[in-house]
Amino acid sequence: MNLRNIDLNLLVIFDALMTEKSITLAAGKVGITPSAMSHALHRLRRTFNDELLERTGRGMVPTARALDLWSAAGAGLEQLQRAIDRQLEFDPRTTERGFTIRISDYFVQCALPRLCARVRAEAPRSTLIVDYPPGNEPGSDNPGDIQIGVCMEDWGPRYRQQRLLTNRFAVVMRPDHPAAGQEMTLDLYLSLSHLIASSVGARIIDDKLARRGLSRRIAVTIPNLAAAVAILENTDLCALLPEQWIELYVEPGRLVTTAPPIADLGFTVDIIWRAQDDADAGQRWLRQLIIEEFALLFAASDWVAGDRPHRLGRTPAHAAD
Numbered sequence: 327m328n329l330r331n332i333d334l335n336l337l338v339i340f341d342a343l344m345t346e347k348s349i350t351l352a353a354g355k356v357g358i359t360p361s362a363m364s365h366a367l368h369r370l371r372r373t374f375n376d377e378l379l380e381r382t383g384r385g386m387v388p389t390a391r392a393l394d395l396w397s398a399a400g401a402g403l404e405q406l407q408r409a410i411d412r413q414l415e416f417d418p419r420t421t422e423r424g425f426t427i428r429i430s431d432y433f434v435q436c437a438l439p440r441l442c443a444r445v446r447a448e449a450p451r452s453t454l455i456v457d458y459p460p461g462n463e464p465g466s467d468n469p470g471d472i473q474i475g476v477c478m479e480d481w482g483p484r485y486r487q488q489r490l491l492t493n494r495f496a497v498v499m500r501p502d503h504p505a506a507g508q509e510m511t512l513d514l515y516l517s518l519s520h521l522i523a524s525s526v527g528a529r530i531i532d533d534k535l536a537r538r539g540l541s542r543r544i545a546v547t548i549p550n551l552a553a554a555v556a557i558l559e560n561t562d563l564c565a566l567l568p569e570q571w572i573e574l575y576v577e578p579g580r581l582v583t584t585a586p587p588i589a590d591l592g593f594t595v596d597i598i599w600r601a602q603d604d605a606d607a608g609q610r611w612l613r614q615l616i617i618e619e620f621a622l623l624f625a626a627s628d629w630v631a632g633d634r635p636h637r638l639g640r641t642p643a644h645a646a647d
Contacts, residue, residue: 336366336369336370336373337399338356339352339356339358339363339366339367339370340370340378340392340395340396340399341396341399342355342356343363343367343370343378343379343386344379344388344392344396347379347385347386347387347388348385348386349363349364349367349386350363367379374391374395376389376391376392377389378391378392378395379392415607416607416608416610416611418448418449418452418608418611419448419449419450420451421449421451421452421608422451422452422453423449423452423453423608424452424453424454424455425445425452425453425454425455425470425472425608425609425612426455426456426457426468426470426471426472427441427454427455427456427457427471427472427473427474427612427616428456428457428458428459428460428467428471428472428473428474429456429457429458429459429473429474430458430459430474430475430476431458431550431551431552432476432551432568432571433474433595435574435575436574436575436623437474437619437620437623438456440619440622440623441615441616441619442454444615444619445612445615448615449611459473459475463481464481464482464484464485467598467600469600469602469603470600470603470606470609471599471600472597472598472599472609472612472613472616473597473598473599474490474595474596474597474598474616475595475596475597475598476593476594476595477530477592477593477594478594478596478598481598483601484600484601484602485598485599485600485601486598486599486600486601486604487596487597487598488596488597488617489594489595489596490595490596490597490616490617490620491570491594491595491620492592492593492594492595493568493569493570493592493593493594493595494568494569494585494591494592494593495530495531495566495567495568495569495586495591495593496566496567496568496569496572496583496584496585496586497510497515497564497565497566497583497584497585497586498558498564498565498566498567498572498576498581498582498583499558499562499563499564499565499581499582500558500559500560500561500580500581500582501579501580501581501582503562503564503582504562505518505564506582510584510585510586510587511587512540512587512588514587515542515586515587516535516540516541516542516543518542518543518562518563518564519543519545519562519563519564520542520543520544520545520546520563520564520565520566521544521545521546521547521548521554521557521558521561521563521564521565522544522546522547522548522565522566523547523548523549523550523551523554523565523567524547524548524549524550530591530592531566531586531588531591534588534591535588545563546561546563551567551571551575554567555575555576555580555581558581559580559581566586566591568593569583569593570593595620597613597616597617599613
């Protein structure tokens with residue numbers, strides 16, 4: 327039987343009949359007259375070629391086929407109802423929903439503690455699953471995911487994106503690095519050996535270099551920033567890191583910074599979700615909470631405007647266009 331040939335409203339009526347075992351009570355439950363309910367039962371019988379509910383001295387008794395059908399249809403209707411309720415109604419105080427946030431390690435130490443505390447305070451029975459982003463392209467996520475992405479491209483009309491933060495990159499090295507006292511020209515930058523963290527988006531400079539037919543020597547690639555400072559302190563490597571990360575995680579004097587020799591190396595952070603989740607009231611709550619926490623976390627700085635001075639640094643080198 328083709329589902330397209332079935333009036334799905336009949337399944338709602340069927341569920342009411344199976345629940346109430348009475349035409350009159352079922353009619354009241356769905357808001358129609360007993361006559362209309364009797365007519366609907368007749369249509370159901372024709373559709374499924376079965377009596378479905380039979381009158382007996384004990385009232386209306388479901389047939390074996392009706393019980394099988396109700397087992398499947400009832401579960402489907404219940405799931406659909408939960409989905410509709412999720413879209414229209416959400417109370418963080420009582421919800422037991424699970425939410426998945428995929429976030430770069432860049433924010434794990436600074437933003438995640440605040441975010442977890444806020445979620446626990448407002449939705450104590452919810453479950454928060456935090457993981458790294460599975461990829462950097464559309465379709466690498468799962469439905470319902472909220473991603474906090476670094477240096478993300480436009481993911482297209484199937485997604486929604488909102489900018490949380492804009493910052494600059496800086497070239498970072500140990501204070502006694504052979505290049506630490508020199509002006510960071512493009513030639514000098516290309517002569518150095520580089521450390522990159524694959525989770526940060528520092529390869530943005532490689533695209534700009536490639537358009538000039540140039541490339542830098544990447545000596546070490548690490549999956550995240552956890553060991554970046556220790557590696558830079560003990561090697562002649564340099565790294566291109568967000569100024570903000572340096573401000574948050576590097577103690578004064580451990581590293582020095584200078585501006586990169588290529589201009590317009592913007593470090594951006596976006597919150598990304600699927601367009602199909604726009605109307606999800608629970609996800610809207612969590613997205614707004616994330617937006618508010620980022621605003622509070624960085625409210626005391628002018629990082630968003632991109633004008634924060636180099637606390638650790640040297641006088642910024644002149645950046646080439």
